[in-house]
Amino acid sequence: xxxxxxxxxxxxxxxxxxxxxxxxxxxxxxxxxxxxxxxxxxxxxxxxxxxxxxxxxxxxxxxxxxxxxxxxxxxxxxxxxxxxxxxxxxxxxxxxxxxxxxxxxxxxxxxxxx
Amino acid sequence: xxxxxxxxxxxxxxxxxxxxxxxxxxxxxxxxxxxxxxxxxxxxxxxxxxxxxxxxxxxxxxxxxxxxxxxxxxxxxxxxxxxxxxxxxxxxxxxxxxxxxxxxxxxxxxxxx
Numbered sequence: 001x002x003x004x005x006x007x008x009x010x011x012x013x014x015x016x017x018x019x020x021x022x023x024x025x026x027x028x029x030x031x032x033x034x035x036x037x038x039x040x041x042x043x044x045x046x047x048x049x050x051x052x053x054x055x056x057x058x059x060x061x062x063x064x065x066x067x068x069x070x071x072x073x074x075x076x077x078x079x080x081x082x083x084x085x086x087x088x089x090x091x092x093x094x095x096x097x098x099x100x101x102x103x104x105x106x107x108x109x110x111x112x113x114x
Numbered sequence: 115x116x117x118x119x120x121x122x123x124x125x126x127x128x129x130x131x132x133x134x135x136x137x138x139x140x141x142x143x144x145x146x147x148x149x150x151x152x153x154x155x156x157x158x159x160x161x162x163x164x165x166x167x168x169x170x171x172x173x174x175x176x177x178x179x180x181x182x183x184x185x186x187x188x189x190x191x192x193x194x195x196x197x198x199x200x201x202x203x204x205x206x207x208x209x210x211x212x213x214x215x216x217x218x219x220x221x222x223x224x225x226x227x
Contacts (some may be wrong), residue, residue: 004157031212031213033213033214040123041219042118042120042203042217042218042219042220043203043217044217045214045215048212048213048214050212056212058214090158092157094213096213099163101146101148101163101207101213101215102160102163103160103215104160105150105158105159106157107155107156107157108155108156108157
């Protein structure tokens, strides 16, 4: 059971570089989320999507963009990376039919911006 | 301002004893609460949840208690096992929030053999 898969697992960027983090889920979930976790902090919501073709801002959206072209994929983009975006990024998904509040998480992407 | 607070960054418990993890919230619109468990280098894993219409939910060794008047919930683990050693996050969501969760900062539980 793959569940929620995030790629890549690790990445080092230089300030100003761009990159895209990919999240894929095979559970046919409608909702998908991107969070970041910083040391000593809880997870904070960056962006989320309630369905294919729709996205919305979360608590900390600045500096990030997202796209949900297919139901199973949710992409997080950093157009011009900054050291403040060094963090661990988690993707999650949930089902409206079962319990939309219960989110299932990927293993995370550790990003360092130098 | 934190809407979900876990005031104890860490907790150490002896194997076989009870572990009690606490969580406070400030937003009275929250109507669903969850506990997640996280091991190092892994994503959070759902553990147990409770709706605001209940005051207790049990699943095996794990029980969550909700005190709405005090805006407080707690997770009880009985008996505690070394494999329970992890960071535990409390999370909350409100009606109409489209499933968005607000997380606490987490409590690191260490269960000593």
